[in-house]
Amino acid sequence: GNSVTQMEGPVTLSEEAFLTINCTYTATGYPSLFWYVQYPGEGLQLLLKATKADDKGSNKGFEATYRKETTSFHLEKGSVQVSDSAVYFCALRSNFGNEKLTFGTGTRLTIIP
Amino acid sequence: KAGVTQTPRYLIKTRGQQVTLSCSPISGHRSVSWYQQTPGQGLQFLFEYFSETQRNKGNFPGRFSGRQFSNSRSEMNVSTLELGDSALYLCASSLGGVGTPSDTQYFGPGTRLTVL
Numbered sequence: 282g283n284s285v286t287q288m289e290g291p292v293t294l295s296e297e298a299f300l301t302i303n304c305t306y307t308a309t310g311y312p313s314l315f316w317y318v319q320y321p322g323e324g325l326q327l328l329l330k331a332t333k334a335d336d337k338g339s340n341k342g343f344e345a346t347y348r349k350e351t352t353s354f355h356l357e358k359g360s361v362q363v364s365d366s367a368v369y370f371c372a373l374r375s376n377f378g379n380e381k382l383t384f385g386t387g388t389r390l391t392i393i394p
Numbered sequence: 395k396a397g398v399t400q401t402p403r404y405l406i407k408t409r410g411q412q413v414t415l416s417c418s419p420i421s422g423h424r425s426v427s428w429y430q431q432t433p434g435q436g437l438q439f440l441f442e443y444f445s446e447t448q449r450n451k452g453n454f455p456g457r458f459s460g461r462q463f464s465n466s467r468s469e470m471n472v473s474t475l476e477l478g479d480s481a482l483y484l485c486a487s488s489l490g491g492v493g494t495p496s497d498t499q500y501f502g503p504g505t506r507l508t509v510l
Contacts, residue, residue, distance in 0.1 A: 315498075317501070323503055323504075324398075324400075324484055324501040324502050324503040324504045325484065325486075325501040326501070327498055327499075327500065330498060370437065381427070381439045381442065381450055381452070382427075382429075382437075382439065382486075382499060383439075384436060384437040385436075386436050387436065387437075
């Protein structure tokens with residue numbers, strides 16, 4: 282079945298540091314890949330997505346590239362801010378008409394001023 | 395455009411009771427999915443409804459059920475509550491076309507259920 286393996290947290294960085302959160306996946310076919318973010322007390326917000334190999338999703342300074350050869354979708358940001366503190370989830374959905382999202386375990390990110 | 399709304403936001407119940415949670419999707423979205431989020435199990439898929447029909451189902455006991463109305467609003471019911479049902483229940487809506495994995499699911503704020 283489909284699965285997502287995500288970098289274990291928590292991750293603590295200083296403001297303006299470079300961020301990488303690793304995500305690898307196992308899936309049949311050609312899934313779509315997503316990063317969602319969850320702020321305290323809230324639901325999930327879509328951060329970015331990529332739907333085919335070599336696609337790059339980007340939003341709010343965050344980027345992730347769909348790498349089929351390494352089955353990865355690592356999240357990066359060049360300079361993090363305190364407001365980026367949240368839990369980040371990598372997820373996939375297969376292309377076989379199933380609406381279910383398969384999530385990673387989440388990575389808690391804390392940015393220190 | 396209004397986002398996904400869920401009511402109530404917080405619920406406290408006792409073991410053995412039943413509970414109904416409500417979800418209103420984004421206008422025009424026909425698919426509604428439900429997920430359970432707990433610290434131990436993470437995010438787990440419960441079920442998905444499209445055009446009033448359950449299209450997919452996760453691995454949860456029959457105590458968990460749902461339905462969807464003609465206006466795409468959905469409800470989730472949990473009967474005979476157990477302590478382990480304490481969780482954040484998230485609803486997500488999408489356009490719902492078949493074979494469109496890029497179709498984005500938009501999440502509501504969740505309902506926090508506490509079972510005492």
